[in-house]
Amino acid sequence: MNDFEYLEPATVAEACAMLKRYGGEARPYAGGAYLSIVMKQGLIRPKALVNIKKIQELKGIRFDPSEGFVIGALATHRELETSQLIREKLPILCAVEREVANIRVRNVGTVGGNLASGEPLTDLSQIFIALDGRAKIAGPNGSRIIPVEELARIQAEQTGQQQGTPVQYVPYPVGLPAAPAPVAPPPAQPAATPAKP
Numbered sequence: 001m002n003d004f005e006y007l008e009p010a011t012v013a014e015a016c017a018m019l020k021r022y023g024g025e026a027r028p029y030a031g032g033a034y035l036s037i038v039m040k041q042g043l044i045r046p047k048a049l050v051n052i053k054k055i056q057e058l059k060g061i062r063f064d065p066s067e068g069f070v071i072g073a074l075a076t077h078r079e080l081e082t083s084q085l086i087r088e089k090l091p092i093l094c095a096v097e098r099e100v101a102n103i104r105v106r107n108v109g110t111v112g113g114n115l116a117s118g119e120p121l122t123d124l125s126q127i128f129i130a131l132d133g134r135a136k137i138a139g140p141n142g143s144r145i146i147p148v149e150e151l152a153r154i155q156a157e158q159t160g161q162q163q164g165t166p167v168q169y170v171p172y173p174v175g176l177p178a179a180p181a182p183v184a185p186p187p188a189q190p191a192a193t194p195a196k197p
């Protein structure tokens with residue numbers, strides 16, 4: 001593993017400024033589930049790690065009737081899997097989370113890290129895209145909300161064109177629409193005609 005600077009911003013704005021200062025040679029660091037492996041293997045050699053784990057505004061899972069789910073980038077897979085709120089309102093997400101990796105990865109791996117790892121279509125990217133999820137992403141010039149589908153495309157392009165170039169923004173929070181529309185029950189079938197003897 002290469003030597004690197006270690007930075008601990010307290011806010012998203014600070015994190016963005018730190019990432020900008022390194023001009024593409026720094027990486028956000030969340031749970032480290034993915035980053036620690038690729039750094040040990042020498043596949044990524046950042047000059048700085050920007051540890052975002054202490055940023056309060058990236059934490060938590062909440063539901064707002066008008067906004068829908070707001071899932072902080074630092075929410076772990078395990079938090080989603082065991083969240084009473086998610087279980088009640090979006091059980092499919094709990095079901096997907098139960099299948100992600102193993103309990104050790106789920107305990108530390110975060111939503112932001114899953115969406116930003118550059119891996120094509122992770123489990124969470126797929127489920128959020130299917131649910132029309134949006135992600136709030138922040139950069140040095142402010143933040144914007146984009147569909148998770150667009151985030152996945154940006155990730156794929158960055159990974160393909162500029163291998164090793166870090167993500168320059170901090171997606172937070174991931175806002176899902178309110179519970180998906182209930183599926184209409186199938187139309188009643190006409191009573192079966194008794195078979196003729």
Ligand SMILES: Cc1cc2nc3c(=O)[nH]c(=O)nc-3n(C[C@H](O)[C@H](O)[C@H](O)COP(=O)(O)OP(=O)(O)OC[C@H]3O[C@@H](n4cnc5c(N)ncnc54)[C@H](O)[C@@H]3O)c2cc1C
Nearest residue numbers: 030031032033034035101109110112113114116122123170
């Ligand atoms: C053994 C193993 C098995 C796995 N199995 C699955 C699986 O079955 N399904 C699946 O979907 N995924 C799987 N993964 C991927 C895993 O879910 C993600 O790697 C994990 O969520 C990463 O989160 P993290 O917080 O540890 O990210 P980190 O390792 O800290 O970072 C990962 C990447 O994302 C960037 N990053 C992290 N947070 C942010 C942020 N908020 N904003 C911008 N960039 C950020 C980092 O700079 C880095 O490039 C697996 C990973 C491992 C190691």
